Each structure stands twice: as structure tokens, then as C-alpha cells.
Amino acid sequence: MVAGGVCGFWRRVSGPEEQRLLELLSYGLMVLGAVSALLLRFIPMPYGRYSSRRFGWPLPARPAWVLQELPSLLVPLGLSACGGAVAAAWPNRLLLGCFIVHYAHRALIFPLLIREGKPTPFFTFVLALLFCTYNGYLQGRSLTNYAKYPSSWLKDPHFITGFIGWLIGMAINIHSDHILRNLRKPGETGYKIPRGGMFEYVSGANFFGEILEWFGFALACCTIESLAFALCTLFILGSRAKQHHQWYLEKFEDYPKCRKIVIPFVY
Numbered sequence: 001m002v003a004g005g006v007c008g009f010w011r012r013v014s015g016p017e018e019q020r021l022l023e024l025l026s027y028g029l030m031v032l033g034a035v036s037a038l039l040l041r042f043i044p045m046p047y048g049r050y051s052s053r054r055f056g057w058p059l060p061a062r063p064a065w066v067l068q069e070l071p072s073l074l075v076p077l078g079l080s081a082c083g084g085a086v087a088a089a090w091p092n093r094l095l096l097g098c099f100i101v102h103y104a105h106r107a108l109i110f111p112l113l114i115r116e117g118k119p120t121p122f123f124t125f126v127l128a129l130l131f132c133t134y135n136g137y138l139q140g141r142s143l144t145n146y147a148k149y150p151s152s153w154l155k156d157p158h159f160i161t162g163f164i165g166w167l168i169g170m171a172i173n174i175h176s177d178h179i180l181r182n183l184r185k186p187g188e189t190g191y192k193i194p195r196g197g198m199f200e201y202v203s204g205a206n207f208f209g210e211i212l213e214w215f216g217f218a219l220a221c222c223t224i225e226s227l228a229f230a231l232c233t234l235f236i237l238g239s240r241a242k243q244h245h246q247w248y249l250e251k252f253e254d255y256p257k258c259r260k261i262v263i264p265f266v267y
Helices: 002-013 016-039 061-069 071-081 090-113 122-146 157-181 205-221 224-251
Strands: none
Touching (some): 002 071, 016 122, 061 071, 061 090, 061 122, 071 090, 071 122, 090 122, 090 157, 090 205, 205 224
């Protein structure tokens, strides 16, 4: 009965007004990314090595990560369960599946792999939770109710190229996270220069992987919602990568000067 009531709600709100809302939220996401990038030029993201008690109570890293990422997994799954013909179409299933696979890894697998690091400030946790809820609704609702593709979309160059980009980006992101997790041997403390993989080319290899992943996703989807997410990711992770790059240069005298910040050979 509860599920029927929830699905009934989504059927009632479906229409041109909600579609316009999704468009406005997409523009809002782009603005959010640009403003965040501007603020991060002056205030380091209060996370990891930059975390501070000024940004709220410290929360245990693993449970905080799970809880903040879960909305990007659960919201699209719930919307898919209430979907109709659009959600049942194969292009929509596969595209939504890409989004869900990423966040299944980020919410359920990644937290089990990370070593118990520095606590997450409450403010950072809340911002991440709100973002994942916002974007989970945006991408989930678009792909389960409004994005319509021809039956030949899975053979279209946009989908094929975008899907390959998404897959390679996710692989780079996971591999780079693996390198970062294993920089220190058990019992060691302090920071080291990451080496191997895309870290030979950029300081923010994990960020580069995620940026590539979501631009590939945007190309495969060809929706304003997915493009907004890709641009927001570029703005925020590009700024965080620049912080990391500057920190490495200041911390290590022997840091490779040839490494770019986040885009190999470019930036």
C-alpha cells in the first residue's frame, strides 16, 4: 500500500511542470558547481587532510560516507520501481544502470575498503547528503520518466562513445583510489607521493577518472540533467585537484614538476 501510494504520487506530479522543474534544477546544479569552484579557491574543502572542527562535529569516516552517498543509490532505485514505459526501455535501463553501479560501489563497497581515516565534519556530511539526494532525484527522474530514445540508441555513436568513456573513467577512478589506499604500509603514518597509473600524468588521477566517467555518461544520455552533473563534477573536482596539486608541491621538494593538475597534458 505504501509503495502504491508513493508511485501514485509520482504519477500525479508527472508532466510538463515537473519536466520544467528538472530543467531549472539542472541549471541550478551548474551554478552550484561554478559557485563551489569559486569558493574552493579561498576555502579548502573541509575533508580528509583539510578537515577541521570548525565545520562541525567530527563523524566516523566510514558510516558518514555510506549515509551521505546512499541517496544517489536509493532514490533512483525507488523512482525506477515506480517507472512506466520510459523506465522499461532498454536504453533507459542501461543508462540508469550506469549511474546505479557507480553509487552502489561508492556507497556500499568503497567505505569497506578505505582505512579508518580522519573523521568527516558534520557540515561536509550534510552538504554531501543534500547533493546526493538532489542529483539522485535529477538523474533518476529524468531517466525513468522523461528521457526518450529511439530503439536504435544503443547502436548510436553517442551512446557507444559515451559508454566507453564512462567505463574507462570508472576504471581509472577505482584504480587510482586503490593506489591512494595502499600508499602507506600497515603502521606507517604521514603522506607519500602517489605513483603509478594516471598519477604519472596528473595529481588528481581519481578526480580525472570521475570527471571522464560523468562526461561519458552525459554523452551517452544526451540530457541536460546529465550534462549539468558532468559540469558540476568538473567544477568541484577540478578545484579540489588544484588544492591537492598545490599541497603536493609545497609538501614534497621532489614532487614531479611535469605532472598536470587533473587533465593529462592540458591542465
